[in-house]
Amino acid sequence: MVRIALKVEYDGAPFAGWQRQADQPSVQGAIEAALAKLEPGAHTIAAAGRTDAGVHGLAQVAHCDLKRDWTPFRLSEALNFHLKPAPVSIVDAAVVDDDWHARFSAVERRYLFRILMRRAPATHQSGLVWQVKNPLDVQAMQQAAQHLLGLHDFTTFRSSICQAASPVKTLDALEVKAKETLWGDEVHFRVRARSFLHNQVRSFVGTLERVGSGAWAPDDVKTALEAADRARCGPVCPPQGLYLAGVKYPQDPFSKSVT
Template sequence: MPRYAFKIEYHGAPFCGWQRQAGGLPSVQQSVEEALARLEPGDHRIAAAGRTDAGVHATGQVAHADLAKDWQSFRLAEALNWHLKPQPIAITACAQVPDDFHARFSAMERRYTFRLISRRAPATHDKGLVWQVSQPLNAEKMRQGAAHLIGLQDFTTFRSVMCQADSPVKTLDEIRIEELDYPGGQEFRFYLRARSFLHNQVRSIVGTLERVGAGSWSPDRVADALAAKNRAACGPVSPPDGLYLTAAGYPADPFA
């Protein structure tokens, strides 16, 4: 059975997250599996690079599936997009990959972007696509706070108590914070890169750094919170609306 990799974009709002869950909203995984079943009847189970939470968006999720037929990848993507309509899920790239490619286990890197807006007036075009706060934020202080988190660390403070990872020790390779013009306010984009992330890690980090930007936390308090290795030392967890899984990296780019 040939194996295919898919690059997937989705709007997180109408879904319970990537993973299938009992009851409630549909999952992105389920929607893609059902679209696959329209092409080749039967049960399809797909694996993905990142198990995004409810409300979290993706522009570069990667998943793989085994199919019976030898599909031309352009036609496969077109057919899936047809069956995914009108759900806000799009297959933006598709390629046949070696049998040992695994979207989750072969991934060497994940990248997330978080969009944080500071302004008094409510968002219009960006509603649901950003986290909005009303107080001005200091990018330089957020960068100072973020610097404490880079490298090999015990991220117990910055992971959900529900996190199922064996170890809280992870290497965070990058947090870059960009400040952009935004009508009537400020926009901050946080770019995070790591081999893998813990459950709620990005939202815990961004929620904490927002406190630093607002002046409620000193940048050094981020180091203290990390050293505490205690979930209670974390700042507030940000809402999911501003978070995007933008890329997964593999030894060889499956879509190249």
């Protein structure tokens, strides 16, 4: 038996999320079905994070256990062949220790959220960004974001169906930056923490968008946070602008991957 870590890229639009579903397509289900083509039988893979419906993956990490002595290169090539035409790609693979775990060994998750600011409907970026029609005040949003850094009770920014044992988390970074692109001006939110509550990032971005639009003052975010009341959160933004952008481990499993 060999355990192999997989770095996975996917477009979340056609999926009900990462987690396997009984009657809906999922990213996990697509990869497990591809694995069954290589080694017949049931497969269960574990991932660093369970992204919601419509959320994308730039560098999701998962692991699988296989009976055959696969090289990472042969496995990734074979999986990518059997994953077609699903918008899922294995971009790297590496053999890891038997006790290594994609979720429990992770020490940090990184997310990216993209807002496209333009009035004309998005064409090439449709489904990949949250589009707003008016410019946003990036400086005000970054000022507001500072209130969210550090150790807090994030009840205000936690989904009502969140299953985490505690709303207390440490947010390590929340950077808000303007980005010029070929299709228009964007705002990028880059968020880092060891772990997140359900809908926490989308709750952050939806609230900060209210600051950027002028509907909220930066200090209103501090007031909302301290209220520890879900009703004080701004609107939860749509999922299509959100990307799981990376996962950090004490030692990068892909730094010595065999190709």
